[in-house]
Amino acid sequence: MTATLPHVVIVGGGAGGLELASRLGRTLGRRRRAHVSLVDSSLTHLWKPLLHEVAAGTLNSYEDALEYLAQARWRGFEFRLGRFQGLDRKNKLIHLASTLGTDDEVIIPERTLPYDLLVIAIGSVTNDFGIPGVREHCTFLDSREQADRFQQRLLETFMQVQSQGIAAGSGQLNVAIVGAGATGVELAAELHHTAHQFVAYGFDQIVPEKDVRLTLIEAADRILPSLPPRLSDPAERELKRLGVTVHTGKRVTRVTPHGLYLHDGVFVHAALKVWAAGIKAPDFLKDIDGLETNRQNQLVVQQTLQTTRDDSIFALGDCASCPRPGYERPVPPTAQAAHQQASLLVRALARQLQGKPLRKYVYRDYGSLVSLSEYTTVGNLMGKLMGEIWIEGLVARILYRSLYRLHQRALFGGVRTLLLAIADFLTRPTRARTKLH
Numbered sequence: 479m480t481a482t483l484p485h486v487v488i489v490g491g492g493a494g495g496l497e498l499a500s501r502l503g504r505t506l507g508r509r510r511r512a513h514v515s516l517v518d519s520s521l522t523h524l525w526k527p528l529l530h531e532v533a534a535g536t537l538n539s540y541e542d543a544l545e546y547l548a549q550a551r552w553r554g555f556e557f558r559l560g561r562f563q564g565l566d567r568k569n570k571l572i573h574l575a576s577t578l579g580t581d582d583e584v585i586i587p588e589r590t591l592p593y594d595l596l597v598i599a600i601g602s603v604t605n606d607f608g609i610p611g612v613r614e615h616c617t618f619l620d621s622r623e624q625a626d627r628f629q630q631r632l633l634e635t636f637m638q639v640q641s642q643g644i645a646a647g648s649g650q651l652n653v654a655i656v657g658a659g660a661t662g663v664e665l666a667a668e669l670h671h672t673a674h675q676f677v678a679y680g681f682d683q684i685v686p687e688k689d690v691r692l693t694l695i696e697a698a699d700r701i702l703p704s705l706p707p708r709l710s711d712p713a714e715r716e717l718k719r720l721g722v723t724v725h726t727g728k729r730v731t732r733v734t735p736h737g738l739y740l741h742d743g744v745f746v747h748a749a750l751k752v753w754a755a756g757i758k759a760p761d762f763l764k765d766i767d768g769l770e771t772n773r774q775n776q777l778v779v780q781q782t783l784q785t786t787r788d789d790s791i792f793a794l795g796d797c798a799s800c801p802r803p804g805y806e807r808p809v810p811p812t813a814q815a816a817h818q819q820a821s822l823l824v825r826a827l828a829r830q831l832q833g834k835p836l837r838k839y840v841y842r843d844y845g846s847l848v849s850l851s852e853y854t855t856v857g858n859l860m861g862k863l864m865g866e867i868w869i870e871g872l873v874a875r876i877l878y879r880s881l882y883r884l885h886q887r888a889l890f891g892g893v894r895t896l897l898l899a900i901a902d903f904l905t906r907p908t909r910a911r912t913k914l915h
């Protein structure tokens with residue numbers, strides 16, 4: 479680190495943090511106006527909205543993972559591996575936990591890292607709301623490792639059932655997904671697609687219509703409760719056409735190894751269970767070194783994205799609660815918001831270093847797109863000129879795919895993103911459509 483340059487530390491290299499580090503590296507870092515460091519607890523980045531595809535095996539996480547060390551070299555920032563676990567605001571230090579090796583031996587001891595400006599962007603974790611059995615028996619989709627593990631279990635279960643040759647009625651292929659937000663809905667459709675792909679790849683003892691039972695459970699009175707009601711109907715119709723059982727207005731009260739109890743006493747048998755029913759910021763953020771946090775442990779920030787009690791600490795994305803003037807609820811925890819906030823902070827941090835006043839962040843909702851695997855995509859687009867338009871099918875699918883390309887563009891620039899898209903298209907026929915290992 480160059481001693482004379484101010485040190486900007488970004489903790490969390492996800493949808494927002496990695497975009498910010500990549501763009502700041504090119505501006506402040508390369509121009510030697512600041513030393514930019516990114517800290518993450520993992521060595522690789524995978525865009526979180528892809529995790530349900532990883533879990534279903536329709537995306538190979540190894541092909542899309544980006545190495546932070548390489549990105550740091552390309553974009554002019556420094557990468558530090560480490561798990562953020564504490565904060566010392568008085569001395570402007572963050573505390574990182576010791577890093578363990580493959581045999582659980584300490585390879586890097588606990589350490590501290592000084593900052594002049596700090597951006598906390600560590601995302602969220604699944605909220606189990608304290609419901610008994612959830613943590614023990616459900617899969618969460620918080621990380622690539624969890625999604626990979628679910629894909630392995632799914633494949634192993636299919637292999638087991640195929641080798642037994644007596645699939646029908648065994649219940650081994652019953653999957654329950656709790657939470658019918660975009661993640662749950664998209665996962666249900668991906669799993670349906672995967673089951674049919676397995677059969678196409680030789681799992682001929684399995685008849686998906688009879689042997690694979692997919693159940694989606696939602697406490698609200700409709701699926702996709704945080705999206706406009708007009709999206710819920712076509713999505714639910716499509717899921718039902720695929721044979722997915724949809725329970726709305728049902729709360730899960732307990733989970734066992736064999737299934738889930740609903741509040742009305744109904745038991746849903748499921749060998750595989752995914753919990754996608756809500757998020758919170760990690761528990762250690764709660765009141766961290768006197769900063770203001772809310773009931774979901776999110777750091778409360780002003781519209782400048784500065785935490786309410788410390789102007790040199792910013793927070794963005796899922797771990798931040800940012801006010802949305804005119805609305806009761808804060809900015810929603812989406813990749814769209816994390817991306818917008820990262821874009822604002824690229825300029826804001828430079829201005830903060832120069833002592834200039836900061837602009838306020840205003841969330842712009844450009845609409846939502848929900849992909850039901852290869853079957854269909856539904857969504858709405860919002861713009862100043864066109865107002866709100868509703869889309870479905872191929873156009874919606876192309877736009878849905880382009881969201882990931884926009885994230886790649888923020889990381890790599892336009893030319894490399896185009897090359898990646900072309901490479902993807904050309905190599906597609908050489909890859910299995912479902913991960914088979």
Ligand SMILES: Cc1cc2nc3c(=O)[nH]c(=O)nc-3n(C[C@H](O)[C@H](O)[C@H](O)COP(=O)(O)OP(=O)(O)OC[C@H]3O[C@@H](n4cnc5c(N)ncnc54)[C@H](O)[C@@H]3O)c2cc1C
Pocket residue numbers: 489490491492493494495517518519520523525526527528529530560561562563599600601602619620660661760794795796797811812813814815816847
């Ligand atoms: C399956 C799924 C599908 C989704 N689909 C969509 C979608 O279609 N559209 C949409 O807008 N949103 C979607 N989301 C939500 C979206 O992924 C998040 O809102 C977005 O990723 C938040 O970005 P972030 O930068 O705040 O955090 P993240 O992208 O989660 O990144 C957090 C980063 O912090 C790191 N980290 C965590 N803890 C620590 C620590 N203690 N120390 C160091 N590093 C740490 C993590 O390794 C990670 O790299 C989806 C989420 C899921 C799970």
